Amino acid sequence: MYRYFIVIFLLIASYGVYAQKYVMVWNDEFNTPGLPDTTKWNYEIGKIRNNELQYYTKGRLENTRIEDSVLIIEARKENYEGADYTSGSIISKGIGDWKYGKVEISAKVSAGKGTWPALWMMPTYSEYGGWPKSGEIDIMEYIGVEPQNLYYTAHFQGTGTTGHSSSGSGPKSYFTNPWERFIKFTLIWTPEKLEWYADDIKFHTYLKSGDDYRTWPFDKEFYLILNLAYGGSWGGYNGVDDSKLPHKFLVDYVRVYQLQDSEGPFSLHIQQAKGGTVEVFPQLDSYPEGTEVTLTANPDSSYVFKSWKHMSRGNPYTFTVNKNMTVSPLFYNENELLSNNSFDTNWLPWTFYVYNSATTTYSSSIVNGKFGINITKSPGTDWHFGFQEQGIAMPKGKYLLRFDAVAEQSKSLLITVSKNYTDWGAIVTKRVTITTSEKSYEIPIEMAVTDNNTRLYFGVGNFSGQFAIDNISLTRINETFTGLTKNDKINAETLIYPNPANKSFTIEFSANDNYQEHSISLLTLDGKLAYQTKTFQNISVIHPEEITPGIYIVRISSNQFSSSKKLIVY
Numbered sequence: 001m002y003r004y005f006i007v008i009f010l011l012i013a014s015y016g017v018y019a020q021k022y023v024m025v026w027n028d029e030f031n032t033p034g035l036p037d038t039t040k041w042n043y044e045i046g047k048i049r050n051n052e053l054q055y056y057t058k059g060r061l062e063n064t065r066i067e068d069s070v071l072i073i074e075a076r077k078e079n080y081e082g083a084d085y086t087s088g089s090i091i092s093k094g095i096g097d098w099k100y101g102k103v104e105i106s107a108k109v110s111a112g113k114g115t116w117p118a119l120w121m122m123p124t125y126s127e128y129g130g131w132p133k134s135g136e137i138d139i140m141e142y143i144g145v146e147p148q149n150l151y152y153t154a155h156f157q158g159t160g161t162t163g164h165s166s167s168g169s170g171p172k173s174y175f176t177n178p179w180e181r182f183i184k185f186t187l188i189w190t191p192e193k194l195e196w197y198a199d200d201i202k203f204h205t206y207l208k209s210g211d212d213y214r215t216w217p218f219d220k221e222f223y224l225i226l227n228l229a230y231g232g233s234w235g236g237y238n239g240v241d242d243s244k245l246p247h248k249f250l251v252d253y254v255r256v257y258q259l260q261d262s263e264g265p266f267s268l269h270i271q272q273a274k275g276g277t278v279e280v281f282p283q284l285d286s287y288p289e290g291t292e293v294t295l296t297a298n299p300d301s302s303y304v305f306k307s308w309k310h311m312s313r314g315n316p317y318t319f320t321v322n323k324n325m326t327v328s329p330l331f332y333n334e335n336e337l338l339s340n341n342s343f344d345t346n347w348l349p350w351t352f353y354v355y356n357s358a359t360t361t362y363s364s365s366i367v368n369g370k371f372g373i374n375i376t377k378s379p380g381t382d383w384h385f386g387f388q389e390q391g392i393a394m395p396k397g398k399y400l401l402r403f404d405a406v407a408e409q410s411k412s413l414l415i416t417v418s419k420n421y422t423d424w425g426a427i428v429t430k431r432v433t434i435t436t437s438e439k440s441y442e443i444p445i446e447m448a449v450t451d452n453n454t455r456l457y458f459g460v461g462n463f464s465g466q467f468a469i470d471n472i473s474l475t476r477i478n479e480t481f482t483g484l485t486k487n488d489k490i491n492a493e494t495l496i497y498p499n500p501a502n503k504s505f506t507i508e509f510s511a512n513d514n515y516q517e518h519s520i521s522l523l524t525l526d527g528k529l530a531y532q533t534k535t536f537q538n539i540s541v542i543h544p545e546e547i548t549p550g551i552y553i554v555r556i557s558s559n560q561f562s563s564s565k566k567l568i569v570y
Helices: 002-015
Strands: 022-028 054-056 064-067 070-080 083-087 089-091 101-108 115-123 136-141 149-156 167-169 172-174 183-189 193-198 201-207 222-230 247-259 268-270 276-281 291-299 303-308 317-321 325-327 329-333 351-354 361-367 370-377 385-394 397-407 411-419 426-434 439-447 451-459 465-476 495-497 505-508 518-523 529-535 539-542 550-557 562-569
Touching: 022 101, 054 222, 070 222, 083 222, 101 115, 101 136, 115 247, 136 183, 136 193, 149 193, 149 201, 222 247, 268 276, 276 329, 291 303, 291 329, 370 385, 397 411, 397 426, 411 439, 426 439
Parallel strands: 054 083, 268 325
Antiparallel strands: 022 247, 064 070, 070 083, 070 247, 089 222, 101 183, 101 247, 115 136, 115 222, 136 149, 149 167, 149 172, 183 193, 193 201, 276 291, 291 317, 303 329, 351 385, 361 370, 370 465, 385 451, 397 439, 397 465, 411 426, 411 451, 495 505, 505 539, 518 529, 518 550, 550 562
């Protein structure tokens, strides 16, 4: 018997049999008080969906904060941006996206009629079309009007549905007073199935039945959403009870795991990217399991580092190598608003919109660096079929849209800047004729209002046959700035970082300017004062009040010098 086990061991060793295991690839323990970590989370902003009552705010401690190592998402009754209630919703889109793995979240739901807390996932790129075609995974949903029930659901189009109807798979589970304690919710997602657990008890399984995206769109990257809604089509189906406000949805931790693809040591590949370089420490040919690696992105002149695609916004970024990895740094021109405009390898994050799949047939491809669409069945109405980039912040002001295009038939192209929420309505509408010879187009766009969540939409529903587009660029026009005097000049020893900034930024003066009084002003491009403060330190962290995202001039003056620098606030 002993010899038998030795033989089995030698056979396993010789054939390289490897038992896969889950390793953590992303997490947030919420240990740092204050706002959520911006290297891991973005915000949803506004009144977004489902006729809910709340306005989701950005970077506001009243609605989203960390206290005592717990994330608190709070719904409040207060007048804000035309709404009667506020709350928070944080998302990991672009800086936390995965295909397959295990997600563990410890959370305590908020009781009370009208509450609708949720832990869920949405597709990063919606490659199969708008909701529900590209899927939705609800790790946990709860509505206070059903106080003992927790829901686990997968949404998809289904083979018997058309348009925007949704099929779903998921039961509810009974928990006694779930608002009294933290529950560990677990989703296991493989190429063949989805499984839901609560406190390690399995409550639901959804199995892949075939390769039809209408029943299994869960083969693309998805991102996380943690939010607390109030009222709405489901959470408020039996009304709301304002006497219980404010409500708090608590999250103790979020942990994401993926399977190791092999036994170490592991490879680490950094994709080359236009606009900058990457330093790797330590630089090794291969990495033993558990090696800590730090990446530092160095953007070229006129470029800004955006993120490590699907991983983090941190720079430098330190992580543990537990599997073979390819890391993609993303840089962008500091004046460019679009994520992908050259189509060198793919068209993501551009997605298609089809009003009615019964009247539209098309295929798409990247050929010679151009985004090509072959429309074999045309709906005949421009806005009924098109492609778009979503989630673009556009402050009030003037912009220039540029692109190259050619079509098999000369037709009118619809271009809109539209809301990326609620009624999806157009804010700006333009039309231009695309000819059978490739041409370059420049179209001025003026935003009369600020909107932090827009979509740039090209409606090609009038076209038939081949349509190709390339080099799409949307930039803000820097109008002549009159807020500074001709004697103002940039002091090379003055540093402002990070830039772009979110809710705070640091100004570092030269040592010679220490203990001098500095006046710091944020001015809009038309010279209006947006924020002002004073400091005596040569390194100062500036926390401006709530200001609109956009481009500002930071004016710094003291007895020694006056200087100005551009600052982008997102």
